[in-house]
């Protein structure tokens with residue numbers, strides 16, 4: 001099969017080449033991939049550390065080529081969206097049926113391919129916050145792939161949504177269109193306490209966002225894009241003055257169980273136009289280096305899609 005292979009001598013460390021077809025385990029379906037979306041984490045960390053010849057990629061949309069031998073998961077010919085720890089940047093991938101969602105016929109595979117990491121992380125992080133109907137929810141890194149999903153899902157869930165970006169002038173309109181009631185330049189610009197935070201940035205933004213939590217509030221530390229440590233000033237963890245019982249929780253999507261139904265639900269919302277993935281770069285997989293560079297240099301706000309012919 002053709003695949004994007006890690007190659008340190010190539011632009012962005014990737015080249016199109018040939019790789020062996022994957023051999024599915026009994027609980028895995030073989031998927032013919034039609035589109036993949038890139039995520040910051042895989043290009044920032046996985047791509048830098050993988051050996052030459054590796055086939056990476058977390059998100060892929062496509063069609064079931066061969067159903068799982070153990071009878072689980074969708075039948076051959078079903079349009080699907082898939083999550084895996086590797087293997088999405090290829091014509092064929094083998095995927096655990098626990099990580100396969102089904103997709104309505106005729107849906108755009110590119111749009112649907114944005115669902116697994118960005119959409120499912122946003123959904124599960126909001127679940128971890130707890131009830132959000134009528135509550136104030138802050139999303140940091142809101143212009144990113146996962147952040148935009150969090151903004152839209154929090155709005156669909158009935159929250160008052162505050163979206164934080166480094167550049168509100170540039171991104172305010174699109175974030176309001178995604179569902180934000182307020183767009184701010186960082187947590188320090190938020191006026192009133194919040195009940196929950198979905199934090200994509202970490203570092204000082206996490207510290208500032210924690211300081212905004214109302215009593216009983218939860219901050220879910222999803223991302224660490226700032227690459228900074230978190231230094232809390234003395235007193236930040238005091239529980240006086242109505243600040244009792246505030247939590248910071250860590251998050252890891254691959255550790256979440258029951259993702260197949262979430263992927264299916266999210267894919268149907270995207271196909272129906274109720275969730276807008278904000279595609280900010282799209283092209284053939286020959287253009288992968290350009291998309292990777294844009295993502296790493298923070299020029300890309302939203303999702304990058306590679307169509308795999």
Ligand SMILES: NC(=O)c1ccc[n+]([C@@H]2O[C@H](COP(=O)([O-])OP(=O)(O)OC[C@H]3O[C@@H](n4cnc5c(N)ncnc54)[C@H](OP(=O)(O)O)[C@@H]3O)[C@@H](O)[C@H]2O)c1
Nearest residue numbers: 040041121141143144145146165166223224225226252253
């Ligand atoms: N724990 C998990 O399982 C999990 C799952 C999914 C994602 N993540 C992590 O969550 C974060 C968001 O993922 P994503 O795919 O949405 O990433 P992304 O598309 O790159 O978005 C990150 C956003 O963070 C903001 N940001 C603020 N400071 C930044 C900095 N110093 N460098 C880069 N961006 C900065 C940017 O918005 P502005 O420029 O508008 O400020 C950017 O749009 C990443 O760190 C990712 O690794 C973790």
